[in-house]
Amino acid sequence: MLLYLMIISLIFQCVSGFLVDSTTPKYAGVITDKHYIAVIDLLMEERQARHLLEHVVTSLQQTVQSLEQKDISKHAKDISALQLQVNGLVATCSLSQNNFGVLEGKFKDLEMNYTLLKDENKKLSQDVATLKQTQSVVSMEHLKQQVQATSNKVNQLKYNNMVRNQDIIAISNITRQNQLDVKTLGHKLTQQITSIESEFREKSQNDTVVHKELTNALDLKIANLETNQTFLGIQVAAIAQKTYPVALTAWNAGGDVSIGSEIKFNEVKTSTGIRNLSAIHSTGTFTAEEDGVYMIAVTVNSGTNDSGFEIHKNNITLSQVYIQGKVGDNDQSGTSVVSTELRMGDLISVLASAGDRKQGIVHVDKGWSTLSIIKI
Known part of the structure; x- marks a missing residue:
């Protein structure tokens, strides 16, 4: 959490010098405040989704551990399958976190390139002013080369920005898919837990009914045995009296x-x-x-x-x-x-x-x- 706050603070410090116009970029291919805020929102949304995913995975693991303490050995295969799915989601979350780290590195490089481009543009502006004053043909040729180089760098920056946007969109899609998978898995696991609890209660009720029936049958047998024993005692007494x-x-x-x-x-x-x-x-x-x-x-x-x-x-x-x-x-x-x-x-x-x-x-x-x- 502290690392993410430091990264965001560093990003704000780096871009505070060149975000002048919040609606229209000064140069083609340069991100604006809205784009930057959209990127930050996506990063925050990804972080919240990842925290939600970690919370859901932890809750699912606790629920699985609670179920393992009960007498549900016959559902071991279902629990194992669910555990594999949870492990897959954990791995996907880890991969998303790694991708987020890569995107952060690319974003830093983009910021550095943009800063360099800004410095070069400023220097180019100064050279153009000097060229206008001196009307030097040699300086004009050099200026054309610098403009061409600057244009190339701008194009490269535009391409990097496009790649960055695509990566952000891919991360966003992965995060949404992970959220959907977590909700689906949670729903399935809830159904499995409900089914297991219902079977466990039904089994307990059946065991109680069977125990009651066995107890009643045993009491009946004991009563019959006592009756037979009493009758046998009477018969023995009668036989003893006769003999x-x-x-x-x-x-x-x-x-x-x-x-x-x-x-x-x-x-x-x-x-x-x-x-x-x-x-x-x-x-x-x-x-x-x-x-x-x-x-x-x-x-x-x-x-x-x-x-x-x-x-x-x-x-x-x-x-x-x-x-x-x-x-x-x-x-x-x-x-x-x-x-x-x-x-x-x-x-x-x-x-x-x-x-x-x-x-x-x-x-x-x-x-x-x-x-x-x-x-x-």
Whole structure:
């Protein structure tokens, strides 16, 4: 920037001595103030266009770098192509700057030639005045030669000025084309960025929908699995209840039992699958711990005439057995086998009974009276 200001200042200092008429040149082929101002405007326009081009290229490079930080690997070819175009524009800008430097050199040469021409013209004017005074033929011939040389230099200067104007026009065209290319490239890059951002947002939305669908499907599978697991647990529990063995054989301690009272079988001989044996030891009553169908067998040996027993499920009579009649004093046994469905907590008990007697006792012999229960 400082270099351009120094060049412009130097140009103004060089041409300040000969820009007398701003509309019509004194000599043919010499640039006027309007031409010079047009040249300066073109130079300023070229510099502004170049700065604009550099700004656009820097912005495009930043945008490309920002895009490279995103997950857009599949657009790497498009980005590379755009980067090549940007690099081409940078190279074109550098070439334009070099051409501008060449044009500045030519403009300086043109200014120097014009200054020399001005000095020679001034000297020629003095010689013409002297010639008029002396009327010297030799000086006139010399003056003709100088005029011819001056005319040649003027023609050369005119040609250089024309070439300069053509170069300026070419630079202006190149600058305008560069501006057009930058705008076109910026528009294309903006479209590419918009397309990439749209695809990225669409991909993010699709990923969210797929994740939600997978999550819902997974939740549904988990719910089905939990339901199946619960059902399987129920089935296993049912199978375990059906296959879990339960068996018990217990004796009565022996002795007299009042009619209507419970014959307690509290001496457990064998047991399978009974968890609460202490309750049987204390009460002599069987309490079902598992649901299922049970087979119940009771044998009571008694030496009491007119005696018997009953098997009860909770308060319901399942079986009645009469052991012996009223005559005779020999011990006799009675056995009853029944089956029933029990739920957890149901009670199985054996009560002493008699035929006609409503009161009295039934003697139960130890070791000959048993209770056996099997879950089938």
